[in-house]
Amino acid sequence: xxxxxxxxxxxxxxxxxxxxxxxxxxxxxxxxxxxxxxxxxxxxxxxxxxxxxxxxxxxxxxxxxxxxxxxxxxxxxxxxxxxxxxxxxxxxxxxxxxxxxxxxxxxxxxxxxxxxxxxxxxxxxxxxxxxxxxxxxxxxxxxxxxxxxxxxxxxxxxxxxxxxxxxxxxxxxxxxxxxxxxxxxxxxxxxxxxxxxxxxxxxxxxxxxxxxxxxxxxxxxxxxxxxxxxxxxxxxxxxxxxxxxxxxxxxxxxxxxxxxxxxxxxxxxxxxxxxxxxxxxxxxxxxxxxxxxxxxxxx
Amino acid sequence: xxxxxxxxxxxxxxxxxxxxxxxxxxxxxxxxxxxxxxxxxxxxxxxxxxxxxxxxxxxxxxxxxxxxxxxxxxxxxxxxxxxxxxxxxxxxxxxxxxxxxxxxxxxxxxxxxxxxxxxxxxxxxxxxxxxxxxxxxxxxxxxxxxxxxxxxxxxxxxxxxxxxxxxxxxxxxxxxxxxxxxxxxxxxxxxxxxxxxxxxxxxxxxxxxxxxxxxxxxxxxxxxxxxxxxxxxxxxxxxxxxxxxxxxxxxxxxxxxxxxxxxxxxxxxxxxxxxxxxxxxxxxxxxxxxxxxxxxxxxxxxxxxxxxxxxxxxxxxxxxxxxxxxxxxxxxxxxxxxxxxxxxxxxxxxxxxxxxxxxxxxxxxxxxxxxxxxxxxxxxxxxxxxxxxxxxxxxxx
Amino acid sequence: xxxxxxxxxxxxxxxxxxxxxxxxxxxxxxxxxxxxxxxxxxxxxxxxxxxxxxxxxxxxxxxxxxxxxxxxxxxxxxxxxxxxxxxxxxxxxxxxxxx
Numbered sequence: 061x062x063x064x065x066x067x068x069x070x071x072x073x074x075x076x077x078x079x080x081x082x083x084x085x086x087x088x089x090x091x092x093x094x095x096x097x098x099x100x101x102x103x104x105x106x107x108x109x110x111x112x113x114x115x116x117x118x119x120x121x122x123x124x125x126x127x128x129x130x131x132x133x134x135x136x137x138x139x140x141x142x143x144x145x146x147x148x149x150x151x152x153x154x155x156x157x158x159x160x161x162x163x164x165x166x167x168x169x170x171x172x173x174x175x176x177x178x179x180x181x182x183x184x185x186x187x188x189x190x191x192x193x194x195x196x197x198x199x200x201x202x203x204x205x206x207x208x209x210x211x212x213x214x215x216x217x218x219x220x221x222x223x224x225x226x227x228x229x230x231x232x233x234x235x236x237x238x239x240x241x242x243x244x245x246x247x248x249x250x251x252x253x254x255x256x257x258x259x260x261x262x263x264x265x266x267x268x269x270x271x272x273x274x275x276x277x278x279x280x281x282x283x284x285x286x287x288x289x290x291x292x293x294x295x296x297x298x299x300x301x302x303x304x305x306x307x308x309x310x311x312x313x314x315x316x317x318x319x320x321x322x323x324x325x326x327x328x329x330x331x332x333x334x335x336x337x338x339x340x341x342x343x344x345x346x347x348x349x350x351x352x353x354x355x356x357x358x359x
Numbered sequence: 360x361x362x363x364x365x366x367x368x369x370x371x372x373x374x375x376x377x378x379x380x381x382x383x384x385x386x387x388x389x390x391x392x393x394x395x396x397x398x399x400x401x402x403x404x405x406x407x408x409x410x411x412x413x414x415x416x417x418x419x420x421x422x423x424x425x426x427x428x429x430x431x432x433x434x435x436x437x438x439x440x441x442x443x444x445x446x447x448x449x450x451x452x453x454x455x456x457x458x459x460x461x462x463x464x465x466x467x468x469x470x471x472x473x474x475x476x477x478x479x480x481x482x483x484x485x486x487x488x489x490x491x492x493x494x495x496x497x498x499x500x501x502x503x504x505x506x507x508x509x510x511x512x513x514x515x516x517x518x519x520x521x522x523x524x525x526x527x528x529x530x531x532x533x534x535x536x537x538x539x540x541x542x543x544x545x546x547x548x549x550x551x552x553x554x555x556x557x558x559x560x561x562x563x564x565x566x567x568x569x570x571x572x573x574x575x576x577x578x579x580x581x582x583x584x585x586x587x588x589x590x591x592x593x594x595x596x597x598x599x600x601x602x603x604x605x606x607x608x609x610x611x612x613x614x615x616x617x618x619x620x621x622x623x624x625x626x627x628x629x630x631x632x633x634x635x636x637x638x639x640x641x642x643x644x645x646x647x648x649x650x651x652x653x654x655x656x657x658x659x660x661x662x663x664x665x666x667x668x669x670x671x672x673x674x675x676x677x678x679x680x681x682x683x684x685x686x687x688x689x690x691x692x693x694x695x696x697x698x699x700x701x702x703x704x705x706x707x708x709x710x711x712x713x714x715x716x717x718x719x720x721x722x723x724x725x726x727x728x729x730x731x732x733x734x735x736x737x738x739x740x741x742x743x744x745x746x747x748x749x750x751x752x753x754x755x756x
Numbered sequence: 757x758x759x760x761x762x763x764x765x766x767x768x769x770x771x772x773x774x775x776x777x778x779x780x781x782x783x784x785x786x787x788x789x790x791x792x793x794x795x796x797x798x799x800x801x802x803x804x805x806x807x808x809x810x811x812x813x814x815x816x817x818x819x820x821x822x823x824x825x826x827x828x829x830x831x832x833x834x835x836x837x838x839x840x841x842x843x844x845x846x847x848x849x850x851x852x853x854x855x
Contacts (some may be wrong), residue, residue, distance in 0.1 A: 120578040124579075139435050140435065144442055147442030147446070
């Protein structure tokens with residue numbers, strides 16, 4: 061059966077991520093990589109530390125991506141990428157984009173020093189943090205990217221995560237890198253555009269991608285894209301760009317800001333929360349949103 | 360040109376007075392290292408300072424990455440090496456320890472990174488003086504280890520290390536004593552660049568990280584595969600001693616100096632042989648000369664290559680002795696001196712009757728003098744077998 | 757992207773056959789993740805508005821396009837249900853996987 065009109069495709073058809081990979085059903089990290097590679101194309105090398113993607117790609121001697129990967133030590137994504145970039149230039153290749161592709165643990169926590177070092181030197185690497193808000197690969201332990209209120213295996217319900225999510229974007233802005241942006245797997249065209257933009261910038265670039273994890277969040281696999289959309293609509297994870305730590309651009313000016321309750325209801329990791337605890341979370345979201353709006357106005 | 364020396368074959372070399380640290384820098388420069396990532400630590404700083412200058416004034420065409428820790432230094436070297444660039448770094452003690460995880464990464468990843476390590480005591484308490492525990496703590500990581508006793512040896516060893524490392528895809532470290540060698544000035548023949556290029560061609564690995572030939576490196580490796588990959592590393596390590604001797608002769612033809620696996624000083628007819636390493640190995644010669652002067656047939660076996668352990672040559676030389684006295688500037692707590700352990704294991708089944716006396720001296724930079732060796736020999740001569748696994752020299756008990 | 761033709765799990769008979777370093781030499785297409793499913797998506801093509809959303813949001817690249825219409829590759833589809841959830845006209849239904 062063939063229809064008269066063509067399929068509407070808002071992204072290029074070419075795939076650089078393949079089937080047969082080991083991602084869970086409904087994996088946000090998988091979607092992040094798929095869209096990112098569509099934007100970067102084949103002249104890309106990935107440095108991947110310990111994280112879900114160290115496993116998703118598949119075991120030796122197989123790989124599901126068609127770009128080269130260097131699996132590196134946990135805290136060394138940015139430092140390995142820095143070395144790769146220097147090496148490639150010395151062997152005559154200044155066209156290949158060098159990407160560090162790390163989870164939130166390898167970025168916010170153990171990898172933060174190397175990332176800060178690379179950013180301070182303005183090394184010419186594109187650092188992507190796909191954020192599923194915990195150490196998922198090792199079985200859902202809390203990281204500093206885990207939001208306040210979440211259950212994880214190291215923040216059980218009676219001692220749920222009691223600190224707010226670390227503001228990694230403020231940390232990167234403090235380094236005054238030429239380009240950084242947030243993105244969500246539920247807005248693939250926006251992610252694609254930002255990845256392409258980052259590709260064309262020289263110096264340290266940072267992308268923070270929201271990547272829902274049904275396994276770790278105890279949510280339904282089919283809700284992954286919905287969650288990535290809700291998180292923008294309720295302003296928990298706004299989409300914005302920062303240039304040189306000063307120029308803020310808000311990509312989606314949310315007009316009808318939704319309360320966070322519906323978002324929390326879809327995830328088992330928040331099931332235990334009481335109304336007053338949810339209120340604390342809502343107030344934090346409101347404060348962060350107000351702060352961001354001010355920064356964007358002043359830019 | 361002042362200081363120029365003409366050698367066989369017509370190449371010119373330059374004699375320069377330099378410190379041990381700078382001999383490392385010259386070695387890396389002549390080897391045309393392409394990416395250097397390093398973090399400062401006493402007493403290594405001069406290595407990287409000179410390399411930094413060489414990069415800045417284009418004496419060396421390399422990228423110098425001023426990383427923010429030693430862990431990042433080794434990570435960056437690993438990243439550069441997998442793209443096919445020749446890499447070099449230098450560190451010491453705490454810095455080497457911080458790199459520990461990544462030393463495994465370089466060897467398991469089969470990357471020929473060459474590193475200078477200045478033997479410095481491990482803290483606490485803070486010590487900047489020399490002993491060998493830092494590098495010997497890394498003896499299981501799959502890196503080759505070369506222990507030097509002169510600045511000339513340092514420079515020559517760096518160049519040869521690159522050659523052997525790249526031939527077998529195994530990283531190596533060139534080790535020198537803190538201050539006793541790193542900061543001691545000696546005259547060094549600086550080889551001619553063209554001849555070094557003849558000896559050490561550009562690095563051309565069969566596989567590298569490039570979109571032109573995409574692979575995923577170091578992925579999840581199950582019990583089905585890991586064992587064989589590590590078996591291959593060991594098998595290649597076993598080829599190293601022969602390759603060191605072969606490339607050493609090549610180097611000798613070009614530059615007139617042969618390094619080899621050990622420095623055999625008067626061991627041929629020796630009844631008591633000292634086993635030493637590092638600068639203490641040269642101090643031992645002074646004692647040997649004195650002992651020979653008073654009629655004792657003493658000899659000194661200075662170990663230049665520790666990893667891979669050169670079993671054959673050690674067995675061949677020590678088998679002839681009546682007694683062996685190993686002087687370790689290190690200790691494996693709960694066991695005894697590390698060279699002593701390894702010498703004993705080399706002699707097991709080969710010359711089990713020869714008593715091996717294990718001495719420990721000079722930890723934390725405590726001076727080892729010719730008198731220390733006379734004390735060692737004195738004890739060894741007056742005892743049939745050692746009273747203890749560790750015989751302490753110079754400790755105020 | 758490699759074709760399914762090379763879809764075979766690589767087995768080494770000896771150390772000599774292995775590359776020197778742990779390095780990939782084949783794709784993951786041998787791994788038919790379709791076996792993970794409990795439920796499978798079925799598309800009512802007659803109601804499909806060709807918006808491309810199911811193709812876009814599949815985390816396993818298991819929805820291809822043939823004759824301008826989406827087609828599920830059941831060899832790899834893990835049955836996550838995102839396509840059914842996101843379809844704007846609800847023409848994709850998740851049904852129990854046949855035994």
